Amino acid sequence: MYAEGVAVMAGRIRDEDIALVRERTAIADVISEVVTLKSAGGGNLKGLCPFHDEKSPSFNVSPARNVFYCFGCGVGGDAIKFLMDAEHLSFVESVERLAARAGIQLRYVEDDRSTPRTRPQQGQRQRLVAAHAAAVEFYRAQLTTAGARPAREFLAGRGFDRAAAERYGCGFAPDGWDLLTKHLRQQGFTHDELVTGGLSRPARSGSLIDRFRRRLMWPIRDITGDVIGFGARKLFDDDDGPKYLNTPETPIYKKSHVLYGIDQAKREIAKQGKVVVVEGYTDVMACHLADVPTAVATCGTAFGGDHISVLRRVLFDSDERAGEIIFTFDGDAAGQKAALRAFEDDQRFVGRTFIAVSPDNMDPCELRLAKGDLAVRDLVARREPLVDFALRHIVSRYDLDTVDGRIEAMHRAAPLVAMVKDREKREGYGRRLAEDLLGMEIDVVQRAVRAASSPTAAKGSTPVAKSTATGPVVDSPQARVEREALKLALQEPALAGPMFDAVEASEYRDPIHSSVRTAIAAAGGASSAASGAVWIEKVRDLCEDLAGQALVSELSVEPLRLDGPPDPRYVAIQLARLQRGSVTARIREVKSKLQRVNPVNNKDEYFALFGELLSLEQHARALGQQAAGEL
Structure with a gap:
């Protein structure tokens, strides 16, 4: 299964000690720190496998034999093997961690199998965890010093007393270049260990200095309770760093896997079958202290697939027991973006996703401070299904007093309804969209929902719209050329460059396309971008429209409408066609106004419109030539 004679520095762990670790380790206790286990009958336990995604539990644990096995992916073994696979540890590191847990002093044998020695030779992970534990104590001690007064005032100003600070291990990184570094070096940690763990960094002079200075520390x-990193909050105006600074990626800290507060919340999450996802450290503290003990937060990154995998295992989110996931995003634009991302991830949960937004757009910490613990509990209790929130936001973008506005809103919202997993709930949301939000016939909306979910929808089964992964687009020449222009800017920004940037967002007739164009401008424009995931993510984050944010992801991978690679001529043609559509629409508007203006009584207005019409028609002819590739 795996080699037990793995060398560690100058020797290996004695076989007798490895056997003792196995004997004294209850595998169910080890695995239950990561996976919520339920009775499977016959004395066995089951849960959702941590090594592959599944909706029905196939991961089995036998406490009597002290082994585990997944019938879904075939992974199995004892507690040592579980830690090796789940935590990416070496054999020696796994044994050392279990030995520390069981209070066993390991003995090591030199390569020549000579006299055993008892000095522990820890693996890298254990050393880095130990260094972080020592750093926690250092920072906690510093919180009581005179220099840490701003940190204490920050905590007090947000409603956290000394007991709360101690419960969450809050500390202070002092105003010194290498105070922590010297402290840890005196405790035997090496230069490489401190740099690898993200606690220290090399200075320009070559010496080693602290990574965090003059900041409040969390x-x-x-999930097991080991400290693997830190979050540091800016306190001083002359600190030119970011508001929050987190530990960089290290062998033990992977931000896409980490949920702050999961170590304290996991048992209540498993017990209640629900989790509350908040946005920051203080929000987790506020929720826990307000008797919402299931709160967790991401650490400086968006909520994503790895976080979902962690929560599903803790929730036991399966066909047998669907969990409940509640997001507490702010009601501002950034919170709405986060909500859409959560809605996109909804399919990966078996349970239902909800959103809880404070009427005053306050986060849980602010709400607790302003209105007390009960207000935080009420915020979570008043949650609404995430699909309701998303539908309401999409529909609000359109003028529902007009037929065109209602039709467009229907086609934008229908794919969101189509994404609902449960068929009966999908029909219910279809009725809600029709009756409560749009005031339209139910049959009309249900047809749009069916078309959006149909595999043939993209082939033009409806003359009004075609379905996409995130929403339909009006199937018109103008809409198609707008999409093509945006695809060029997202996929080939160096090629699109100044030609794309010269065409303003006002030229885009579709409001969602316009919002994406505005986000591209906010990101610095195509001229300043380099193609790739970083550019696309930047545009996505700056998009203030929920549907537009989703559209960015879609357009970034949708093929261009040509065979072979694009060239500058193709870009020019597409942008000319885009502008020609808006100019043609303006020509129609001006002609319509001219027909309504009396040239005798309103001479100045008439000739102003006539002059504009001549200019527009000249511009349209030039764009027509360029769109045809003649210029």
Whole structure:
């Protein structure tokens, strides 16, 4: 299964000690720190496998034999093997962690199998965890010093007393270049260990200095309770760093896997079958202290697939027991973007997703401070299904007093309804969209929902719209050329460059396309971009429209409408066609106004419109030539 004679520095762990670790380790206790286990009958336990995604539990644990096995992916073994696979540890590191847990002093044998020695030779992970534990104590001690007064005032100003600070291990990084570094070096940690763990960094002079200075510190723990990193909050105006600074990626800290507060919340999450996802460290503290003990937060990154995998295992989110996931995003534009991302991830949960937004757009910490613990509990209790929130936001973009506005809103919202997993709930949301939000016939909306979910929808089964992964687009020449222009800017920004940037967002007739164009401008424009995931993510984050944010992801991978690679001529043609559509629409508007203006009584207005019409028609002819590739 795996080699037990793995060398560690100058020797290996004695076989007798490895056997003792196995004997004294209850595998169910080890695995239950990561996976919520339920009775499977016959004395066995089951849960959702941590090594592959599944909706029905196939991961089995036998406490009597002290082994585990997944019937879904075939992974199995004892507690040592579980830690090796789940935590990416070496054999020696796994044994050392279990030995520390069981209070066993390991003995090591030199390569020549000579006299055993008892000095522990820890693996890298254990050393880095130990260094972080020592750093926690250092920072906690510094919180009581005179220099840490701003940190204490920050905590007090947000409603956290000394007991709360101690419960969450809050500390202070002092105003010194290498105070922590010297402290840890004196405890035997090496230069390489401190740099690798993200606690220290090399200075320009070549010496080693602290990574965090003059900041309020939160220790970040993994699901087992080990400190693996820190979150640091800016306190002083002359600190030119970001508001929050987190530990960089290290062998033990992977931000896409980490949920702050999971170590304290996991048991209540499993017990209640629900989790509350908030946005920051203080929000987690506020929720826990307000008797919402299931709160967790991401650490400086968006909520994503790896976080979902962690929560599903803790929730036991399966066909047998669907969990409940509640997001507490702010009601502002950034919170709406986060909500859409959560809605996109909804399919990966078996349970239902909800959103809880404070009427005053306050986060849980602000709400607790302003209105007390009960207000935080009420915020979570008043949650609404995430699909309701998303539908309401999409529909609000359109003028529902007009037929065109209602039709467009229907086609934008229908794919969101089509994404609802449960068929009966999907029909119910279709009725809600029709009756409560749009005031339209139910049959009309249900047809749009069916078309959006149909595999043939993209082939033009409806003359009004075609379905996409995130929403339909009006199937018109203008809409198609707008999409093509945006695809060029997202996929080939160096090629699109100044030609794309010269065409303003006002030229885009579709409001969602316009919002994406505005986000591209906010990101610095195509001229300043380099193609790739970083550019696309930047545009996505700056898009203030929920549907537009989703559209960015879609357009970034949708093929261009040509065979072979694009060239500058193709870009020019597409942008000319885009502008020609808006100019043609303006020509129609001006002609319509001219027909309504009396040239005798309103001479100045008439000739102003006539002059504009001549200019527009000249511009349209030039764009027509360029769109045809003649210029």
